Amino acid sequence: NAGVTQTPKFQVLKTGQSMTLQCAQDMNHNSMYWYRQDPGMGLRLIYYSASEGTTDKGEVPNGYNVSRLNKREFSLRLESAAPSQTSVYFCASSDGLGTGELFFGEGSRLTVL
């Protein structure tokens, strides 16, 4: 009963390095999302994909790129990491309909030195 799976769970980068966070869901959901969570800031939407083949910017997209590889997978890439991108990143999915529930992964804790 996997739900939403994120990898890696922890990562330490140096400023300027690149990395990709992977996310996969097995619920046949149409929509997928990437959020970041920072102390005192709540959850902020980085990018989302309403359906396979589409991606849209959220509230804080600068410094990130995404790829909706297929219906199951949605990756988040940091091309040149900055200390301001130190955060906990959550992938989520939903059926994309109306008030549909968001199902979240366990999170990926990223530290940029």
Place this chain on the structure above:
Amino acid sequence: TQLLEQSPQFLSIQEGENLTVYCNSSSVFSSLQWYRQEPGEGPVLLVTVVTGGEVKKLKRLTFQFGDARKDSSLHITAAQPGDTGLYLCAGATGGSQGNLIFGKGTKLSVKP
């Protein structure tokens, strides 16, 4: 910019006490969701309220959506240590989930 203000930000209480968490906005939402997040995990949906004035109960938790659909509250009766966690409200502004706005959360600690 639409904002959801949650209060209080932190709450530390003894087991058996009652508490209320508030989620307020100047914007109207088509629906509002409440999530609970435990340390090291992602948020998990507790309830969705859709109709102004709606009240939903989930065991000891009571959720209310304001008549004008701008605010919501979560009331916990006789809190238990297992209720400890971060409570997040999230308002939907339209059909797309990309328009879901999260509050900053209320961190609840219930001491035995």
